[in-house]
Amino acid sequence: MRRPLPRRGTAAFAISALLLPVLAACGSSDDKSGESPAKTGESAKKGSGDELVIYSGRNEELISPIIAKLEKATGTKVQVRYGDSAELAAQILEEGDRTKAGLFFSQDAGALGALSQAKMLAKLPEGSLNKVDAAYRGGEGDWVGVSGRSRVIAYNPKKTEKAPDSIHELTKPAWKDKVGYAPTNASFQAFVTGMRVLEGDETTLKWLKGLKANGAKTYAKNGAVLDAVDKGEVTLGLINHYYWYEKVAEVGADKVTAKIHFLPGGDPGALINAAGVGVLKDGGQQAAAEKAVDYLLSNEAQTYFAEGTKEYPLAAGVTSTVQGLPALDSLDAPKIDLGKLESLQKTLDLLKEAGMV
Structure with missing residues (x-):
């Protein structure tokens, strides 16, 4: 699957930094994400118990197939607002406790780190966190990597x-x-x-x-x-x-x-950077959002990212089948708290x- 090309780069980070300094223009847009201006097929609003609003910094063409499977697997009606990860994180910070988002799906760990720093994310269940190595999840236990x-x-x-x-x-x-x-x-x-x-x-x-x-x-x-x-x-x-x-x-x-x-x-x-997800504390959709997190860490979703995007699956028990790709645990990556990548303004x-x- 060849990813669509991005429409945003440095400008998105600068805009985000102006909106709220704590975001520090966190990195999100990547060549593969192909973010377009924030949009949604339906008006985003706070979801009920069986509805979920996702703010997604991942490209619509890339993840819409897995969102459709998520709806079917969880029985949850999903609305998605697509945009640049940094801009969407800034939007969530601006909305505060009025946020319409139940789940933030970021292209980059830095944007999740910014929301964690601002105390916008809910603690995730231990069962969800433990599916992913500590290197690829938030130190506060409030976001988890999906692919690397x-x-x-x-x-x-x-x-x-x-x-x-x-x-x-x-x-x-x-x-x-x-x-x-x-x-x-x-x-x-x-x-x-x-x-x-x-x-x-x-x-x-x-x-x-x-x-x-x-x-x-x-x-x-x-x-x-x-x-x-x-x-x-x-x-x-x-x-x-x-x-x-x-x-x-x-x-x-x-x-x-x-x-x-x-x-x-x-x-x-x-x-090694990670795309990941966090549940919004004030989105009023925690149960539905936690179901979505678990689905994105399921074998079906992890296999989709591994095969469709050639990224590394991060959930335990799922390995890439891409020919010639070294195993994730064989890589000698630097040891770093990925949440600290939020300091991109500097x-x-x-x-x-x-x-x-």
Whole structure:
């Protein structure tokens, strides 16, 4: 399934930051999410016991099939308001205890972290939380990851035998004018936020300036970065893992020159981020929302995300069947509280200081 391309990037984060500082312009939009302006097929309103209003930062084309299955499995009538995750989180914060949302389905852990910080999310049942490793759920027990994606380095084997093992190598002369990246894309910005959390603002800013000074080429989207690597326009590219697996599924492995490298050693460039869900405390739909959470962690829903989006299923007992995809527990990702990715406004400030946005 080839994801529709996004219509929002940095602007969405900036808007969110202006709406409420605590949101800190949390990262949400990703190439795969294809967020469109917030919309709903019916007027969103507080649901009753058998109704649920979902604010979804995940693309309608991507998740509408699973929403239909959710309705059938839970016997719950669902209304969905689609939009950019950061903007929807800001909307929930603005609505406060008047929120119309019962469930927030975010493309990015940062937006969930912002709502958790604002005490907008209800504690989830232990049975739901325990289905997912602690690394992919909120520290306050109020949100849980549904699917995961790893940052990787794409490389062209005709131009280099192997990719470097750290993003810190990319500022060295050996890679001058050979790296592609998408600085206005949310997944890159979430990675930079993770690097800030792990290594500090000073080190991160120095790396950003070094990458730019080393002639790294900018692209609008992760898919464009991968295409550039595949064509040999650049040697290396910073992307999420699923772009490569989707391209292979779409055109065939024999038609894809690029390869990808999962970075070792807990490198910041190996960040695993999560799309996830949280139940709104003030939405008046807690029972229905908790049923939806459990369904999204069910074998059926987890298999849908694994096969349809090439993401990692996060619920215990469900493994990806995507050929060649390393097991999630085999990856050497950095240890980080994903909720802290909500501090993206500072990331935007650093990107501006580095002359990248």
